[in-house]
Amino acid sequence: MRKSRIITGIGISAIALLALTACNSGAPGADPSDGGDGGTAAEQPWEVATDVTLEGSPTFDAMTERGGVVIGVKNDQPNLGFEDATTGDRSGFDVDVARWIAASLGFDEEQIEYVTIPSANREQALVNGDIDYYVGTYSITDSRKEQIDFAGPYFITGQGLLVAADNEDINGPDDLAGKVVCSVTGSTSLQRIRDEYPDAETTEFETYSACIEQLKNGQVDAITTDEAILAGYVQQDPEELKLAGEPFSEERYGVGIAKGDTALQEHINTLFTDGGDIWQAIFDANLAESGIEGEQPAVD
Numbered sequence: 080m081r082k083s084r085i086i087t088g089i090g091i092s093a094i095a096l097l098a099l100t101a102c103n104s105g106a107p108g109a110d111p112s113d114g115g116d117g118g119t120a121a122e123q124p125w126e127v128a129t130d131v132t133l134e135g136s137p138t139f140d141a142m143t144e145r146g147g148v149v150i151g152v153k154n155d156q157p158n159l160g161f162e163d164a165t166t167g168d169r170s171g172f173d174v175d176v177a178r179w180i181a182a183s184l185g186f187d188e189e190q191i192e193y194v195t196i197p198s199a200n201r202e203q204a205l206v207n208g209d210i211d212y213y214v215g216t217y218s219i220t221d222s223r224k225e226q227i228d229f230a231g232p233y234f235i236t237g238q239g240l241l242v243a244a245d246n247e248d249i250n251g252p253d254d255l256a257g258k259v260v261c262s263v264t265g266s267t268s269l270q271r272i273r274d275e276y277p278d279a280e281t282t283e284f285e286t287y288s289a290c291i292e293q294l295k296n297g298q299v300d301a302i303t304t305d306e307a308i309l310a311g312y313v314q315q316d317p318e319e320l321k322l323a324g325e326p327f328s329e330e331r332y333g334v335g336i337a338k339g340d341t342a343l344q345e346h347i348n349t350l351f352t353d354g355g356d357i358w359q360a361i362f363d364a365n366l367a368e369s370g371i372e373g374e375q376p377a378v379d
Contacts, residue, residue, distance in 0.1 A: 151213035157311035199265030229333030230347035237326025251324030
């Protein structure tokens, strides 16, 4: 199976790992109230903090006044950010990271509102204050940092290609000339194909699930985004989909926050730095079965 490029390994806490394994956090669509993704308070590898203060953070002040946290996420990425269409339950690595951050700020699951934000609208949602922070395969880039700030990184992966299981023509980005490649609007992956592989034809949609349908219908030849995302789709449908070639970039996932909220940024970075056991438990419960291997990266 595939391996992502991650740095700075941290050991596993047996207690935390058993706790998260018991709640089967990695199952897309699991019900949090029934011990699904995130589990009940007793099953989570984190605890909800009490008497939290965070001086100098306008975002935290807004959360406190509201009595809850509004988190931007993805909803169509198996094992990362997934929403069950029937139950509305949220699951995945990014969703659990988002819950962990909320808990560190004193908010439990009942005080979280998840908002699905398309990739192209993430910066504006943060600038407008529509969400308190964003956790959803959000690559840290200099252009994005002109409008917002990031905490992290909390995960590192690389851009890859997804093709039909019977496709033998595409084995890497150098094979994309004359091929139709799909990705989401506003993604770094889409821009890289346009910049570095101009002989490929590109098409874009708001969601990766729309690209999946296009691939299965034979309307595109490949989908490109981060391998951690693509591996989830392969795990979900291995008879029809496969990864092609090796990763050809490095993508550093960060938590998007409002520009200038240094207090919140430092809080989240400290959480990641001190919480290696919890990070590993979340990773193992959500991503290990997809074949992705990873270790927690050092924060910037």
